[in-house]
Amino acid sequence: MPQQNVVMSDTKSGINTAVTVAQKPPAVPRGYIPYPYPRSRRVLKNLEINGEQRINAWVDSMRASSPTNAKSTPSLAEEQYKSWILHHPSALDMFEQIVDASKGKQIVMFLDYDGTLSPIVDDPDRAFMSDSMRQTVRKLARSFPTAIVTGRCIDKVYNFVRLEELYYAGSHGMDIKGPSKSFKINKDKESEEVVFQPASEFLPMIDEVYQQLVEKSKSTPGARVENNKFCISVHFRCVDEKKWGELAQKVRSVLKEYPKLRLTQGRKVLEIRPTIKWDKGMALEFLLESLGLANCTDVFPIYIGDDKTDEDAFKKLRDRGQGLGILVSKFPKDTSASYSLQEPNEASDGFPSTFGGVETSESTFPGVIMYIDEMTMYIPTLLP
Numbered sequence: 224m225p226q227q228n229v230v231m232s233d234t235k236s237g238i239n240t241a242v243t244v245a246q247k248p249p250a251v252p253r254g255y256i257p258y259p260y261p262r263s264r265r266v267l268k269n270l271e272i273n274g275e276q277r278i279n280a281w282v283d284s285m286r287a288s289s290p291t292n293a294k295s296t297p298s299l300a301e302e303q304y305k306s307w308i309l310h311h312p313s314a315l316d317m318f319e320q321i322v323d324a325s326k327g328k329q330i331v332m333f334l335d336y337d338g339t340l341s342p343i344v345d346d347p348d349r350a351f352m353s354d355s356m357r358q359t360v361r362k363l364a365r366s367f368p369t370a371i372v373t374g375r376c377i378d379k380v381y382n383f384v385r386l387e388e389l390y391y392a393g394s395h396g397m398d399i400k401g402p403s404k405s406f407k408i409n410k411d412k413e414s415e416e417v418v419f420q421p422a423s424e425f426l427p428m429i430d431e432v433y434q435q436l437v438e439k440s441k442s443t444p445g446a447r448v449e450n451n452k453f454c455i456s457v458h459f460r461c462v463d464e465k466k467w468g469e470l471a472q473k474v475r476s477v478l479k480e481y482p483k484l485r486l487t488q489g490r491k492v493l494e495i496r497p498t499i500k501w502d503k504g505m506a507l508e509f510l511l512e513s514l515g516l517a518n519c520t521d522v523f524p525i526y527i528g529d530d531k532t533d534e535d536a537f538k539k540l541r542d543r544g545q546g547l548g549i550l551v552s553k554f555p556k557d558t559s560a561s562y563s564l565q566e567p568n569e570a571s572d573g574f575p576s577t578f579g580g581v582e583t584s585e586s587t588f589p590g591v592i593m594y595i596d597e598m599t600m601y602i603p604t605l606l607p
């Protein structure tokens with residue numbers, strides 16, 4: 224198919240994008256990807272009535288978030304990917320434009336952990352971050368306020384990251400702590416310690432539900448239940464897909480006794496958390512406020528994440544009209560992020576090989592480290 228250069232403009236970030244694309248434009252509206260999300264979203268909305276259907280909806284939605292079983296043919300997948308990347312170009316390709324848009328502004332970095340700074344691995348306790356990634360994040364935090372925003376509890380993610388100079392927003396932002404080595408925006412002002420736990424009253428209930436889920440899931444081989452302090456993750460990564468429905472049914476049987484808890488799903492995981500209106504997007508806003516930057520016009524927050532729960536933060540940035548979101552994914556996904564990151568060798572491997580249905584442990588890792596490396600290299604240009 225003939226190629227042409229297309230210039231796209233992101234009105235929120237003010238960044239123009241020049242992309243080489245196939246001549247035929249995508250037949251769908253901006254940001255809309257027909258495969259595979261809208262179907263599962265629609266199902267989730269409509270199924271508050273029947274328990275069995277609700278479980279199927281959870282499993283369908285989780286399967287859609289974990290696209291290791293893409294049924295598309297390679298050529299269809301390639302077309303879908305080309306259409307998607309047109310709207311969510313690589314942050315590496317767009318690096319110069321991002322630098323220009325952030326000039327004179329205070330950059331604040333927000334980084335998800337699993338699948339963003341570390342690979343997705345079978346055993347969630349072994350999702351280690353590489354030394355080079357740690358070094359890169361350390362360099363980044365020397366220049367910009369930097370926060371880890373994760374579904375994990377703070378203690379666990381801190382054991383992986385081991386950097387005192389970062390902000391940590393654990394349990395999907397329900398447990399926030401400022402750095403012990405403080406980053407000072409205003410050098411004349413002594414910064415106050417940041418601690419915030421909007422769901423602390425739920426702690427006894429979360430512990431109780433955790434114990435019950437551990438007990439119930441024992442009979443499902445490969446099931447893992449993780450206590451993330453203010454939320455619980457039930458991991459499906461090592462469970463035979465034929466048993467996903469059965470495990471989801473067990474989760475539901477526990478959860479139906481606790482109407483104050485709600486369930487969300489991500490990449491091979493069901494997550495249980497308090498019904499309070501708090502998410503990664505609100506955590507992002509809280510941290511900007513703690514830094515005294517919430518009402519500034521010259522702040523440029525950058526959020527990098529890979530999962531559905533990161534969408535709340537991407538959407539928050541779009542609503543604020545500041546900074547940008549970067550989705551780590553090598554599959555087309557319905558997202559509010561502006562840009563994407565994936566493995567850097569995509570050009571040499573070609574598209575079809577990235578749609579082989581294999582989610583390797585290294586799949587998302589190098590793109591992020593390259594992007595952050597570039598950020599640190601450009602620090603002299605970026606500082607206000």
Ligand SMILES: [Mg+2]
Binds near residue numbers: 337528530
């Ligand atoms: Mg993640």
